[in-house]
Amino acid sequence: NAGVTQTPKFRVLKTGQSMTLLCAQDMNHEYMYWYRQDPGMGLRLIHYSVGEGTTAKGEVPDGYNVSRLKKQNFLLGLESAAPSQTSVYFCASSSPPHRATDTQYFGPGTRLTVL
C-alpha cells in the first residue's frame, strides 16, 4: 500500500496563475482533508470531504476550491494564486469518526511558492 500520495512535491507559481494539487489514497477511507502548514501556526484545515461527491469548508477555505469525484482522490485548486498562499500543503485521509478509527494518515506534502 502506498498510503496517501500527493502530486506534485514542489511548485513555484506567479501571482494570478492557477494550479491543482492531487491527493490519492489507497486505504479505502471515506474522509479526506486538505491542510496548510505555516511556520508557528501548526496545520490548519482548508477543506474536507466525508465521501465521494461531497466537500465542505474548513477553517481557511478562501481562495481554494476542492473536488472529490472519486473516493480515492481529493483535488485542491487555486484559481488565482496569491503570495499569501505560499505554504506547505498536506492531504490526509481517515475512516469515519470513531474513537477506534479516528487517526488521520498524511501524505508527504506539497511545497508551494507563489511569487
Next chain:
Amino acid sequence: GDSVTQMEGPVTLSEEAFLTINCTYTATGYPSLFWYVQYPGEGLQLLLKATKADDKGSNKGFEATYRKETTSFHLEKGSVQVSDSAVYFCALSGAWEYGNKLVFGAGTILRVKS
C-alpha cells in the same frame, strides 16, 4: 472553540537526556488526543494517541497520558536519540457534525545533539 497549546521551541537536548514537551488543550466533550511527528522533509506520522481520560499512549519509547483534570497530554521520553530530531505536534480530535476535525498545536522543534 477547541484549541491546543504547546510549549514553544526549539528544544535542544543532548543525546540520552530526558524529554518533556508540554501540551494543554481546550475542548468541549471528550476528544481523542494525538502526538504527530514530522521528520525533516516528510509528512506527519502518528506517534501515539489516547482516546479517553487516564489512557496512556506509547510508541518508540515516547509516552503521553491523557489528563482530563489538568487538560494536558504531555509528551515524554526517557532517553532521546539524535534520530528523534523532528517537529512534534500535539492535536485533538474535535469531532463535529460531519468529518473528524483535527486541531493542531503550533508544533515544537526538537534538536538532539550527539
